[in-house]
Amino acid sequence: MSAVQHKFLKQKSIGVVGVPFSGGQPRDGVDQGPLKIIEFGLLDQLKELDWQVKFDGHRDYNLMQPASDPPVGKLLNARFVSAVTESVATSVAAHLKEGSLALTLGGDHSIALGTVSGTMSVHPNAGLIWVDAHADINTPESTESGNIHGCPVSFLLGIAGQLKEFAWVKPCLTPDRLVYIGLRDVDAGEKKILRENGIKAFSMHEVDKYGIAKVVEMAIEHVSPGGSRPIHLSFDVDALDPTVAPSTGTPVRGGLTFREGHYICEAIHETGALVAMDLMEVNPSLEDDHAVFQTVTIGCSLVRCAVGETLL
Numbered sequence: 601m602s603a604v605q606h607k608f609l610k611q612k613s614i615g616v617v618g619v620p621f622s623g624g625q626p627r628d629g630v631d632q633g634p635l636k637i638i639e640f641g642l643l644d645q646l647k648e649l650d651w652q653v654k655f656d657g658h659r660d661y662n663l664m665q666p667a668s669d670p671p672v673g674k675l676l677n678a679r680f681v682s683a684v685t686e687s688v689a690t691s692v693a694a695h696l697k698e699g700s701l702a703l704t705l706g707g708d709h710s711i712a713l714g715t716v717s718g719t720m721s722v723h724p725n726a727g728l729i730w731v732d733a734h735a736d737i738n739t740p741e742s743t744e745s746g747n748i749h750g751c752p753v754s755f756l757l758g759i760a761g762q763l764k765e766f767a768w769v770k771p772c773l774t775p776d777r778l779v780y781i782g783l784r785d786v787d788a789g790e791k792k793i794l795r796e797n798g799i800k801a802f803s804m805h806e807v808d809k810y811g812i813a814k815v816v817e818m819a820i821e822h823v824s825p826g827g828s829r830p831i832h833l834s835f836d837v838d839a840l841d842p843t844v845a846p847s848t849g850t851p852v853r854g855g856l857t858f859r860e861g862h863y864i865c866e867a868i869h870e871t872g873a874l875v876a877m878d879l880m881e882v883n884p885s886l887e888d889d890h891a892v893f894q895t896v897t898i899g900c901s902l903v904r905c906a907v908g909e910t911l912l
Contacts, residue, residue: 610699624710727823
């Protein structure tokens, strides 16, 4: 059992927000991810690690879908995504205000618009560690697909421009409090945005070059020197290599190994600074039962490591 002291939590409790939502991208099935993760016993696994667990159940976010949602420029489902993510922001903030750790299970990565906004509303100086094959920092202008799961970080940074559909989203993140780990499929427009904003990003090239331990050490030191700031971890399972976590919507070869993914979560836990975690883009509909089992159990395992499960 972990002996880490949690610097920014008032109690050893986890508020779990299940977000069965797929509106930020075109593939069906990612909305089934949270249901599968809960079905596979994550809540009991967290209780076995001596956490109190509060889970409000899965909301039916389809009730928020507007009757008409035409494209906003290139952006697809903008009103639907906005309504859902605003609701998620409220849920995450409520758990954090109680002094609990907020754990959000997605769903597609557009949901991070809500989770990070919720975290920053309570911990405005928090750092964001984004573990993903993709940078998800396209703006409404730079996006080629119009899928909002590729855009949340630009909204959080305030570089997406003013859109009345997302009027509730306040710029809450600064480039010095953001770091990426695992990038390997980054659009040309996103590379330009990363460079122009001086954003720290460790691609798989850096993971190969320095090793995961050094990369994570540098990442943590960048956003939370010495664990001095709260940390929000947003973990897209496609950061892992498809041989490790195959059941996800946009797999990219050459990703993190099983152990590299777990090491990230273990090392962030050891800081005692974690206040919020997202586990995103588990899609149980895309592969056979074995691949789904593999991906969902790894998702549960990553969460357990982030909250204190150790190998010894």
